[in-house]
Amino acid sequence: MGAAVVVGGLLVGVSAYAAGLGAADQHRTGNQLVRDWSARTDGQQVLGGSRTPGVPSVQRLRHDDVTFTVTVAPARPGPNLVRVDSTHQHGRTGPPVLVGTGEDDLVRARPRPGTDGLWAVVDLPEGSGTVLVTHGPTHRLPFIVETGTDPVDTADWVGADGPECVAVATAAVLAAGPAPTGCPAAGLTARDADSLRGVVSTLVDRGVEEIAVEHDESARSIAAYDLVRGLAGESGVPVVRPDDAPGDRNALVVLGGWETAAHDLTAVSSRPLRQQPIRSDGTWLAPWLLSPGVVDSTAGAMLALDFDIRDQGAQEFSQTLGTYFPGQLPTGPAYLAWRSVRGDAPRPLGLYAASRAAYMPASSGHAGHETVVSWFPGGTVTPVGSLGAS
DSSP: OOOOOOOOOOOBOOOSOOSOGGGTTSOOOOOOOOOOOTHHHHOOOSSSSOOOTTSOEEEEEEETTEEEEEEEESOSSEEEEEEEEESSOOOTTSOOOEEESSTTSOEEOBOOTTSOSEEEEEEEOSEEEEEEEESSTTOEEEEEEEEESOOOOOHHHHSTTHHHHHHHHHHHHHTTOOOOSSOGGGSOOHHHHHHHHHHHHHHHHHTOSEEEEEOOSSHHHHHHHHHHHHHHHHTTOOEEOTTSOOOSSEEEEEOSOHHHHHHHHHHHHTSOGGGSOOOTTOEEEOGGGOOHHHHTTSSOEEEEESOOTTSHHHHHHHHHHHHHSTTOOOOHHHHHHHHHHHTOOOOOOEEEEEESOOOOOOSGGGTTHHHHTTTSTTOEEEEEEOOOOO
16 A cells, blocks of 8 residues: 555754744644754655555654654645654643744644543645754754645644544555545545434433534534434433533433533533433444543443453454554444454444453453453453344
8 A cells, every 4th residue: 555654763963942832722824834854854754655645644753762652644735643652741830842934923722522642733834844842941852744735725634623533544544545635524434324213212212302412613523414304303201502501311312522521421420410410221322423532521331332341353443453553442443443454244233331440350250351351451351232123
């Protein structure tokens, strides 16, 4: 295949720190990549091919015993999303990680709800140029990104659903497939629709009297909301708002993206317990929300999935991701992109309980537990039964 994922080692030290860091949190436009850093020739690509526009650029940078893995997507002219992972925690007491295209436009890379890593947006010109990552006054880590000349709307990539876009694109490329040109949140797939049908059928079979639905303004979420509302209505179950007082038999179904789901769930779980709504039939997540950052936002949730994280393919994906993206945790959408390229068959849809708080003791009776939690360290995703008839 052509360029897959670029992983290189490079280092350039620069003594001057960026001027005007007081505005570092703002996304600036009109950047020009004019410096011919040594990274243009020093970058080592280990998965073959050359840097290709439209293929996420991933490079591994090592400095001061800290390994940085930096991803830029969609690698097209205009705003691009940058993800930075490192083997060192950049907390409040350490230097911030700054990202830009030169010394005068650095922005701070920050966490995003629903995912791991640090994130920033940079504007890239047509052709090729340098993205600069810094983690201290004398530490500058530059690398080249090829963007080509084709105009592409990158709004979805840098918006709230951007981290999912990046995860899916890099997983597809890791499996030796082409990089997707769009983002999953742009539409509801038939597979995800089947999953939601199973969720609604299961809730109806259990006798819920109302379903509270959280959603956002993405095309996928709106389509999912319309589907759930229609199916519930056909069964005589009203759909209510999440902030409505819950009835005796009530379930919450979450249909937003990673960021909005994590934000909304955290807002509820952070309240005193007596102020939280009582969901007699639990919290149910759309299948694309199988992300540690989302599951962390609630005490536990149910999902309808067509795979088990204990499957051989899911474990192989986790191990491959850990090799090429140290520090990144697997997610459901990323694994499905990997599985699709490889042609692996799905399981029949089943019901799973996800929680980052696993209480299963380590013993000879649970020999597979340690490999399972490579997906959800400290937690698990457990099959708990079949879905209702859809």
